[in-house]
Amino acid sequence: MNCKETRALFSEFYDRDLNQKICEAVKEHLTECQECKEEYKNFRKGLKILKKLRLLEAPRNYMEKTQRH
Ligand SMILES: [Zn+2]
Numbered sequence: 001m002n003c004k005e006t007r008a009l010f011s012e013f014y015d016r017d018l019n020q021k022i023c024e025a026v027k028e029h030l031t032e033c034q035e036c037k038e039e040y041k042n043f044r045k046g047l048k049i050l051k052k053l054r055l056l057e058a059p060r061n062y063m064e065k066t067q068r069h
Pocket residue numbers: 002003004006029033034035036
């Protein structure tokens with residue numbers, strides 16, 4: 001598996017949405033390739049920030065809805 005293939009699978013890999021064989025191949029590449037390892041770290045960081053933003057947004061939307069009633 002090359003870098004491009006590995007990076008294209010980050011989201012599925014994170015969600016554990018890959019079959020065992022591909023998952024192992026991604027893991028193997030990440031242990032061998034420092035660049036992709038960093039890239040995956042950043043990818044995970046980005047997802048965490050996204051999650052936080054969604055959590056912050058949810059109550060605000062809820063408030064807006066309830067205030068209309
Ligand atoms: Zn790589």
